[in-house]
Amino acid sequence: MFDTLDRGDDNAVATERYHLKLRDLLEQCAALFAKKGYHNTSIRDIAREMNTSLAGLYYYFKTKEELLFLISRYSFDTVMTSLAEKLDHETDSKEKLKILVQNHLQYFVTHLDAMKVLAHESDSLTGEYYILINDKKRQYLDILERLLLDIQREEHGQKNLKITQPVKIAALSLFGMMNWTYTWYNPDKREHSPANIAKISEQMVQIFLNGFVNI
Amino acid sequence: MFDTLDRGDDNAVATERYHLKLRDLLEQCAALFAKKGYHNTSIRDIAREMNTSLAGLYYYFKTKEELLFLISRYSFDTVMTSLAEKLDHETDSKEKLKILVQNHLQYFVTHLDAMKVLAHESDSLTGEYYILINDKKRQYLDILERLLLDIQREEHGQKNLKITQPVKIAALSLFGMMNWTYTWYNPDKREHSPANIAKISEQMVQIFLNGFVNI
């Protein structure tokens, strides 16, 4: 359970206290990064927010970039685990797609800060960190592309085994619709109330599914 | 013609030489910002790229933030001017929407650097700069929302005068589809060749239009 929070470090610690504080740290930092941006948030800002010393933070991460990586990985793993669980109980492809969008947007609005970071800052990562997060993005995209292929098969009775260019474009377009929400979604607005989130994601599914199927 | 490039400065200069170099500066900086990100590009990086001195750059902008603003405004004005011209020759609302998407993506791929900056960095702006760019975004969104309203009227014979919540969501979704391309579009890929750009934007229009109309 806790291993998704471990540092990439060799001599990582494993006490419960450590993991609790690390999780708290990641969430507060995600909020800061979401509000001020990764580059405009200094370690000193974080220390102030967490009521700890500057040096003390470095007990929990090796570099600022690792901190960004930890937040990104945490968000990704959470949303993907939750998706896998929900998809397990469903067999219809179209329903699966609805679940994916619902899950994505649901997580987006309840962890807006972390998702803003993931959508907007995750390509500030370099080297190994970049590769690891990009792998996860690729996996997520794969799930969606295969789902779209299934829908195409069921809908048109085609025996497509290969993911075609239009399917790729469609998948990327849907991600665009969903991920772009971080630029306009505002939890303080009345019309963005939790009750309306269901409506919003339902509408996105409708636009996309109608459009995709009727091509 | 040149005024869109003027500095917000009071004592702005107006020689032709000045504007030529400023335009060159903006384009090269857009490329740098697109590649390394706004925050990771230092004024020293820019000076190196432009083969000028560090201090010499400050003859063309007052602060680094103003530089970002100038790039953003330049991109926005170009894409909106070009759109306005094209829309003038068309009366059918659906066709107008196609033109909007085509124009947007066309400009996106031919000025990828500047558009990456616009889509990804423009909310690093603060104060007056932020307000000015946000106004332009609002104007652009307004155009799309009114277009969608027209389509709805023509399609369902409704007499909607007000822009409803679903129309707003639809407009933002379409922008998401289009703007998200900056995260995956790669001019070096064979399947992203100029000839295929037309296909990509056509497919986006199809997905969106089919989905939107069939709601």
Next chain:
DNA sequence: AATGAATTCGAACGAACGTTCGAAATATAG
């Protein structure tokens, strides 16, 4: 209470950054 491990801290380092300023160089016009 004693011991060792886990956690926090103050103070400081060097590096990189955006910006300034007056002088130097270059172009322009009379």
Next chain:
DNA sequence: CTATATTTCGAACGTTCGTTCGAATTCATT
């Protein structure tokens, strides 16, 4: 050629940043 305006530059300033390190403190176990 002279004089005036435009453009470039070297050198430096002050600030902020990420990171380090050894000492101090707190915690868990016996």
